[in-house]
Amino acid sequence: MAKAARKKASKKELILRRAAAMFREKGFAATSMRDLAETVGIEAASLYNHIRSKNEILEAICFDVANIFFTNLETIESSSKNSIGKIEDLLRFHIRQMVENYEEVYVSDREWKHLEEPYLSNFQSQRRNYRKKFAAIINEGIDKNEIRKIDAPTAVLIILHAISGIESWHRSKAKISAEELEENMLKIMIDGLRKP
């Protein structure tokens, strides 16, 4: 890439990163292009050299995150571990993403409703698909007697939302380490699933 193109790409990355932080803090609806330009440190007019609209930014954030999670899910599905092992890997991945890639993951989880068509339908269908595949791993574990008889979609709902609660961990002042958080979450959730 030529130097100018590289510079433009990294500026776009900066815009996406700052936008994610701002959407997370103020919400997508309450953030203006002016706010964004200010936090990036450029004129509002030059922001449009890099992105066409606030919605384009939201699309980039949501679909980047969706791709990361989907790729990981496919890797886990094709692994040779048993169901509990697969779910453990999946949980650890989700927890680490919420810890290390917080702003982007939070925004894609909470602000996707503001996507416009056709992105909105596409994103919703990816979400449904992801949850179905996750539930299928749990159902496989129930069939193989590794996991107790529970309603798999409810288990998925509990797990995904519990993990999105890492938001509170980020905000809390006296917090345990990320490693302790991960181990505690695993202990409670995996043992809630495992067949006694």
Added chain:
Amino acid sequence: MAKAARKKASKKELILRRAAAMFREKGFAATSMRDLAETVGIEAASLYNHIRSKNEILEAICFDVANIFFTNLETIESSSKNSIGKIEDLLRFHIRQMVENYEEVYVSDREWKHLEEPYLSNFQSQRRNYRKKFAAIINEGIDKNEIRKIDAPTAVLIILHAISGIESWHRSKAKISAEELEENMLKIMIDGLRKP
């Protein structure tokens, strides 16, 4: 109450109910007083006969919900059940509120950030206080060997967020009954806590 006063009170209740539904669907920031007037079916100008501002509505919703939960927590704290029993009662209460009083609970949980001072600080301090009292019940259970050694604030975080996930249950088309939802959530979460 005189007839006119009663009518005014019930109109205010209607406004709060419709506002909760709208704040839940569109978000507080994206809802205008004009939107609200329309959904209530009155002129924007007469809306101001009942409430002074959009923020006053949010305050009413958030503090009503906070009071309901706090009163319940105090009842549970003073009950004679063991810690697992107390936590079970607490979970069932939270789940039922998310099922039956959904719009209001959702808004108070997700949109409170838009409260203005001094309400914002007051609400945040009530939230912190609630979570501390909840964690204290878990720690009591750990001390009495009913609950496994875990980080109590993390357990509270998991539980509260898992329950707020009932949002997905409301949105899903093919859903299990509210009773099944409650039993499944209890199974997974209580057994994740209980000392094996």
